[in-house]
Amino acid sequence: MGIFSGKTGLVLGVANDRSIAWAMSEALVAEGAELGFSHLPGERSERRVRQLAEPHNAKLIMPLDVQKDEEIDAFFDKAKEIYGKIDFVIHSIAYAPTKELQNPYYMISREGWHMAMDISAYSLLATTRAALPLMPDGGSIVTLTYFGGEKVMPGYNVMGVCKAALEHTVRYLAWDLGEKNVRVNALSAGPMRTLSSAGISDFDEMREHQAQKSCLKRNVDPKELGSTGIYLLSDMSNGVTGETIHVDCGYNIVGL
Incomplete structure (x- = not known):
């Protein structure tokens, strides 16, 4: 019996086996959680997620375009039909057009800025609102x-602005939802090789720099992210909400 036995959660945004959300999912399943998954529209994305989720007997594997409110409603309606209620949500959704990441921040187009902010930040608000009736x-949202x-990370550009908005969204949601006993937190991971990171210029240099400058002189391991996810999603963190928890081997505290 794991600490998540009898608990059900939804994982939004797994792309492949390198996804941070997947590292968290594996840890949760090992502790007895039942999980449902969303995936990007398209056969290729569905195939990748099904290969990961079906061995764990996932009852919900469904496409979700978070720019479409009707798809958000459909996903959570299906989750309610299958599970009745849920205990937690993992939000692992972010996107900016590659060309917008490659250009200096001041060159981003209005269209690109709105798309990045909609998918990467507003989607947390929209999916949280849909999850509340369940x-x-x-419950807990991470x-x-x-x-x-x-801080400025050269090459991260508009995604840094989106993450700033996301983190403050966490704080406002935590305030709004505290009386409903719903906690909302952010997990700030060190640079991980994921599908999303492939679009960031100089990403390998970012990882090398972090390994050299962090307190532990290394990069974070995916299993460490899974362990922190268990903490934030379980009763162990019942008094924690509105926080950004860094799992980056101490890099964020270093000033040189």
Whole structure:
């Protein structure tokens, strides 16, 4: 019996086996959680997620375009039909057009800025609102962020601005939902090789720099992210909300 036995959660945004959300999912399943998954529209994305989720007997594997309110409603309606209620949500959704990441920040187009902010920040608000009716007894919501939302990380550009908005959205949601016993937190991971990071210029240099400058002189391991996810999503963190928890081997505290 794991600490999540009898608990159900939804994981939004797994892309492949390198996704931070997948590292968290594996840890949760090992502790007895039942999980439902969303994936990007398209056969390729569905195939990747099904290969990961079906061995764990996931009852919900469904496409979700968070720019479409009707798809958000459909996903959570299906979750209610299958599970009745849920205990937690993992939000692992972010996107900016590659060309917008490659150009200096001041060159971003209005269209690109709105798309990045809609998908990467507003989606937390929209999916939280849809999840609330499924959490009558309270619950926990965790989103994923990065230190580029706090300090300038060259090459991260508009995603840093999106993460700043995401992190402050966490704080306002935590305030609004506290009386409903719903906690909202962010996990700020060190730079991980994921599908999303492939679009960031100089990403390998970012990882090398962090390994050299962090307190632990290394980069974070995916299993460490899974362990922190268990903490934030379980009763162990019942008094924690509105926080951004750094799992980056101490890099964020270093000033040189």
